[in-house]
Amino acid sequence: MPTICLSCDFEGHHAGDEGGRFAEAGTERLLEILANSDLRITFNVVADLCSTHPLRIERVRDAGHEIGCHGWRHESPRDLTGDQTIEMLQRAIAAFERLKIVPSGFRSPRSSWTTALVQYLPHYSFEWNAERDVSWQPYRICDLMARISVKTDDWDLFDGTSNASTLLDKWRSVVKETRSRGGCVAVGLHEWIVGRDPAFADGLSTLIAELKADSSIRVCGIGEALRELA
Ligand SMILES: [Zn+2]
Numbered sequence: 001m002p003t004i005c006l007s008c009d010f011e012g013h014h015a016g017d018e019g020g021r022f023a024e025a026g027t028e029r030l031l032e033i034l035a036n037s038d039l040r041i042t043f044n045v046v047a048d049l050c051s052t053h054p055l056r057i058e059r060v061r062d063a064g065h066e067i068g069c070h071g072w073r074h075e076s077p078r079d080l081t082g083d084q085t086i087e088m089l090q091r092a093i094a095a096f097e098r099l100k101i102v103p104s105g106f107r108s109p110r111s112s113w114t115t116a117l118v119q120y121l122p123h124y125s126f127e128w129n130a131e132r133d134v135s136w137q138p139y140r141i142c143d144l145m146a147r148i149s150v151k152t153d154d155w156d157l158f159d160g161t162s163n164a165s166t167l168l169d170k171w172r173s174v175v176k177e178t179r180s181r182g183g184c185v186a187v188g189l190h191e192w193i194v195g196r197d198p199a200f201a202d203g204l205s206t207l208i209a210e211l212k213a214d215s216s217i218r219v220c221g222i223g224e225a226l227r228e229l230a
Contacts, residue, residue, distance in 0.1 A: 001216075001217070001218045002178050002179045002181070002182050002183055002184070002216065002217045002218070003178070003183075003184040003185075003217070003218045003219070003220065003225045004174075004175055004178060004185065004186075004187055004211060004217060004218070004219045005041070005042060005130075005148060005184070005185070005186040005187070005219075005220060005221060005222045005224075005225050006039075006041035006042065006186070006187060006189065006208075006219060006220075006221070007041065007042045007044060007068075007107065007130055007150060007186040007187065007188045007189070007221075007222060008030065008041060008042065008043045008044065008188070008189050008190065008191055009044045009070050009107060009153075009188060009189070009190050010027075010043045010044060010045040010046065010049070010057075010060070010070065010190075010191050011023070011046050011049075011070065011074060011190060011191070011192060012046065012049050012052070012053055012056070012191075012192070013052075014046045014048065014049070014073060014074035015074070015190065015192055018158075018192060018196060019190075019192040020192075021192075021196075022192040022193075022194075022195030022196040023053075023056075023191055023192040023195060024056070024195070025195035026190075026191040026192045026193065026194040026195025026196065026201075027056055027059065027060070027191050027195070028195075029194055029195060029198075029201045030189075030191050030194045030201070031059060031060070031063055033201065033204060033205045033208065034063070034065070034208075035063065036205070037205075037208045037209060037212055039208060039212065039219065039220075040063075040064050040065050040066065040220070040221055040224070041065055041066070041220070041221045042065065042066040042067075042068055042105070042130075042186075042221040042222045042223065043060050043065050043066065043067050043068070043191075044067075044068040044069065044070035044105075044106075044107040044130070045057060045060070045067055045068070045069065045070055045096075045103070046070045046071055046072070046073065046074045046109075047069055047070075047071065047072045047073075047091070047092035047093075047095040047096055047103075048072055048073045048095060050095040050096055050098055050099045050101070051095055051098065054098075054099060057099055057101070058099060061099065061101055065221065066104055066221040066222065066223045066224070067096070067101050067103050067104065068103050068104055068105040068106060068107055068126075068128075068130070068222070069092050069093075069096070069103040069105070069106045069107070069126070070106075070107050070108075070109055071088065071092065071108070071109040072088045072089075072091040072092040072095065074109040074110075075088060075109060076108075076109055076110045076112040077108050077109070077112050077113055077114045077116075077117045078110075078112040078113075078114055079112075080114075080116075081116075082116045082120075085114070085116045085117055085120055086120055089120060089121075089124050090124075093124055102125065103126065104126070104127050104128065104222075104223045105126050105127055105128035105129060105130060105222060105223065106121050106126045106128075106129050106130075107129070107130045107131070107150075108129075108131060111131060111132050111150075113129070113131055118141055118142065118145075119142075121145060122142055122143070122144040122145050126145060127144070127145060127146070127223065127226070128145060128146045128147065128148060128222055128223065128226055129141060129145060129146075129147045129148075130147070130148050130149075130150050130186050130188075130222060131147060131149070131150060132149070132150055133147060133148075133149035133150070134149070135147075135149045136149065136151075136177075136178065136181045136183035136184075136185055137183055137184055138184055138225075138226055138229060146226050148184065148185065148186050148222055148225070148226065149185050149186065150185070150186045150187070150188045151174045151178075151185045151186065151187060152170060152171055152174050152187055152188070153187065153188035153189060153190075154167060154188065154189045154190060154193045154194075154200065156170075157193055157196075157197050157200055158190075158193055158196075163199070164197055164199040164200040164202075164203045165199070165203060167200070167203075168200075168203045168204070168206075168207055171187055171207065172207070174187060175211070175217060178217070179216055179217050184225055184229060186222060189204070
């Protein structure tokens with residue numbers, strides 16, 4: 001069935017001042033929206049937040065959402081050597097372990113991935129990688145790992161090129177194309193942008209209700225979608 005995976009890059013203060021300012025309220029609102037619609041999605045958590053804001057991560061974990069990794073401190077993989085990439089992954093895994101979390105996949109900060117990263121990810125038991133990609137279907141990037149394409153996200157709200165209603169219409173056009181292609185793709189958001197833009201939060205809630213009521217498309221987290229495709 002055509003599938004939209006909702007994928008939240010969970011960044012807190014690693015997204016800068018506005019991230020620090022709006023992350024708590026955004027987490028609260030997003031978890032409320034998801035609970036009201038009985039929907040579990042994927043949260044790509046910047047691992048260091050497990051140390052600095054453990055209660056926030058435990059709330060996400062305890063609500064039953066899937067947790068992926070969005071770097072240790074949101075470093076761009078393209079700025080790292082091979083050894084530094086391994087160190088970043090080991091530090092991230094150790095931070096998640098403190099909260100008894102095994103992240104299921106990896107989404108590169110700043111949408112920046114490298115061949116070194118893709119080479120090392122399967123050794124740390126990551127099952128998927130979510131990035132900007134032209135494909136409308138998940139595909140294997142190596143023996144043990146699948147890639148899913150992130151088709152659109154909420155960044156237009158931050159850089160001022162869109163407002164909530166225009167952005168969500170753009171998301172609806174991705175939903176429409178996914179349905180017509182029988183695709184399986186991800187749509188990305190940020191907890192702090194949900195907190196920063198109440199109109200986006202309200203519109204997101206409406207869109208999720210639409211998707212849940214539509215029997216021609218499924219909405220879920222990335223791992224759940226990939227398991228059913230396997
Ligand atoms: Zn990010």
